Amino acid sequence: MKIWIFTNSISAFLFVWVNDYGIHGVVNYDTILFKKEFWQAVLFIAMMGLMYSIPAMLILGLLIRLWTRNKVILAFISILLVVGTFYCTGSMALKNPEMHIPSPPIIYAIVTSILVLIIGLDKKHTK
Numbered sequence: 001m002k003i004w005i006f007t008n009s010i011s012a013f014l015f016v017w018v019n020d021y022g023i024h025g026v027v028n029y030d031t032i033l034f035k036k037e038f039w040q041a042v043l044f045i046a047m048m049g050l051m052y053s054i055p056a057m058l059i060l061g062l063l064i065r066l067w068t069r070n071k072v073i074l075a076f077i078s079i080l081l082v083v084g085t086f087y088c089t090g091s092m093a094l095k096n097p098e099m100h101i102p103s104p105p106i107i108y109a110i111v112t113s114i115l116v117l118i119i120g121l122d123k124k125h126t127k
Helices: 002-022 034-051 054-066 069-087 103-118
Strands: none
Touching: 002 034, 002 054, 002 103, 034 054, 054 069, 069 103
């Protein structure tokens, strides 16, 4: 649950920051955090991310509970789940010529894998 919420919150923030403000020229990054539109976009992206990532996070949770607690394996699987989710929802952003890289899946995959590696897994379900 922690991984799911933190992934969507952090990734939505980074995604809006990079794509709406970082690619389109020089911006005063000190003032971005005070713009209402910025936070509305972050909230919208986070809510959509929470909704779209339910299947992937359920699979990841089941794998943690039933198969392995090896964080390196889980980080690799989380990357595959993120890319699979973006591919299945048609959100890979590969067809958008204004994006230099397919940033949504890259941002979410990096954040998810880092969180899998640093957040402690719940110990009460181990056998």
